[in-house]
Amino acid sequence: MAAEDESQDNGLTPEAWQALQDTMRVVASCMHQAHTEGALDSQMVLSLFFGQPGIVLISRKVVLPALLLLSPH
DSSP states (O other): OOOBOTTSTTSBOHHHHHHHHHHHHHHHHHHHHHHHTTOOOHHHHHHHHHSHHHHHHHIIIIIHHHHHHHSOO
């Protein structure tokens, strides 16, 4: 999903750029929801960026849907 493309302004292939945008949207949405619930703190943010909760979230919301699109039906 992450591939360089020097011909693009951002240096990523369109697919890699889309995956990055989707990832940022999912993390921001999760942080917003936690903030709304009064549960957003530094530990939660760290876990989203560097811990298993973030890995699970991105795997479920970004990676798995992308893989399902690639699989033959």
